[in-house]
Amino acid sequence: MKKLQVELADRIKDLPPYLFASIDKMKQEAIDAGKDIINLGVGDPDLPTPAPIIDTLQKAATNPKHHQYPSYVGMLSFRQAVADWYKRRFNATFDPKTEVLSLIGSKEGVAHLPMALINPGDTAMMTDPGYPVYEAGTLFAGGKSYFVPLKIENGFLPDLDAIPPEVADKAKLFFLNYPGNPTAAVANHAFYEKLVAFAHRHNVVICHDAAYSEIYYDGKRPVGFMEVGGAKEVGIELHSLSKTYNMTGWRIGFAVGNSNIVGALGQVKTNIDSGIFQAIQEAGITALEMDDQPLAAIRNIYQERRDVLVGGLQKLGFKVDPPQAAFYVWIPVPPGLSSSEMTAKMLKECAIVTTPGNGFGKHGEGYFRMTLCVTKERLQEAVDRMEKAGIRG
Numbered sequence: 001m002k003k004l005q006v007e008l009a010d011r012i013k014d015l016p017p018y019l020f021a022s023i024d025k026m027k028q029e030a031i032d033a034g035k036d037i038i039n040l041g042v043g044d045p046d047l048p049t050p051a052p053i054i055d056t057l058q059k060a061a062t063n064p065k066h067h068q069y070p071s072y073v074g075m076l077s078f079r080q081a082v083a084d085w086y087k088r089r090f091n092a093t094f095d096p097k098t099e100v101l102s103l104i105g106s107k108e109g110v111a112h113l114p115m116a117l118i119n120p121g122d123t124a125m126m127t128d129p130g131y132p133v134y135e136a137g138t139l140f141a142g143g144k145s146y147f148v149p150l151k152i153e154n155g156f157l158p159d160l161d162a163i164p165p166e167v168a169d170k171a172k173l174f175f176l177n178y179p180g181n182p183t184a185a186v187a188n189h190a191f192y193e194k195l196v197a198f199a200h201r202h203n204v205v206i207c208h209d210a211a212y213s214e215i216y217y218d219g220k221r222p223v224g225f226m227e228v229g230g231a232k233e234v235g236i237e238l239h240s241l242s243k244t245y246n247m248t249g250w251r252i253g254f255a256v257g258n259s260n261i262v263g264a265l266g267q268v269k270t271n272i273d274s275g276i277f278q279a280i281q282e283a284g285i286t287a288l289e290m291d292d293q294p295l296a297a298i299r300n301i302y303q304e305r306r307d308v309l310v311g312g313l314q315k316l317g318f319k320v321d322p323p324q325a326a327f328y329v330w331i332p333v334p335p336g337l338s339s340s341e342m343t344a345k346m347l348k349e350c351a352i353v354t355t356p357g358n359g360f361g362k363h364g365e366g367y368f369r370m371t372l373c374v375t376k377e378r379l380q381e382a383v384d385r386m387e388k389a390g391i392r393g
């Protein structure tokens with residue numbers, strides 16, 4: 001019989017090249033050679049989920065009513081807990097029935113949102129460097145991506161006035177993310193106000209990804225997009241329990257915002273997934289109702305780690321400021337090296353996995369990213385290995 005020719009769809013063929021493939025291969029080779037790898041590549045908290053959240057899951061898992069299909073949009077009690085949290089945290093008001101939607105992690109919301117807003121050929125804008133799913137989701141919906149550069153001289157905020165007006169007028173959607181991955185940049189009130197005005201001027205929907213809003217340092221709580229007047233009218237914010245409560249494996253997040261956008265995303269999802277296991281939603285309610293104590297302890301741990309890594313890098317001559325939020329350090333590569341050359345060198349000479357900046361977009365070239373998701377002792381070990389190898393900024 002003739003062998004079946006599997007002809008893949010263009011949307012798969014058109015995906016951007018996976019820039020982390022060569023680093024993955026080198027990492028596997030180092031592991032196979034028995035090297036003691038320090039993995040500062042992944043943005044995935046190593047700390048455990050706080051105990052009360054796990055207790056709620058354990059109890060809720062025995063309830064047979066949770067064993068059936070969950071509600072598509074999320075249990076009303078979960079959406080109410082989200083609305084209450086937004087009110088407490090950002091003084092922003094959302095109707096849990098029409099302006100809140102549960103997500104199977106915020107990545108899922110990012111990937112599906114373009115299907116609700118983008119027709120084939122339409123443009124979505126997104127920052128460069130940025131989370132790669134903004135581009136992939138746009139591509140899967142048949143849309144075109146327009147990359148807005150983030151530059152150090154602007155604090156890694158987009159220069160909205162530099163976006164050509166004809167591009168902004170044509171665009172349907174604009175993805176942004178503060179505190180940011182990979183830059184760890186934080187936005188301020190004035191920027192968000194400008195962003196709301198920009199959205200009105202160009203009739204573009206803002207999708208703000210707030211995955212890191214609760215990971216911050218020195219007691220300085222970042223301003224939220226939804227805190228700014230008019231934000232709810234022009235957009236949607238995606239959020240997640242993943243990074244805040246060390247729950248990346250649980251897959252639970254949420255969207256809030258303009259009811260037309262939230263509703264349209266819900267319509268897409270209703271036709272694709274069947275919601276989140278309700279026992280996990282019960283645990284999510286426990287997380288959102290938790291007082292700040294466990295979070296303060298988690299922030300302290302990251303802050304100690306940040307100070308060890310950034311202090312060590314500065315001693316080695318790297319020009320890097322301590323990030324104010326998120327668990328990433330975004331570092332200029334030493335002169336004469338590209339991002340990929342730097343990450344290859346770190347792996348070969350120090351057995352440290354890092355991420356090349358160009359994997360987040362072409363404006364990420366010249367940087368590499370280290371995460372704070374290992375103990376401070378391991379971070380000190382990483383700095384010591386760099387010093388021993390003579391790697392300097």
Ligand SMILES: *Cc1c(COP(=O)(O)O)cnc(C)c1O
Nearest residue numbers: 105106107131181211240242253
């Ligand atoms: C981690 C991350 C997400 C996805 O988190 P979920 O686990 O899917 O909620 C979304 N956006 C950014 C920028 C991230 O770094």
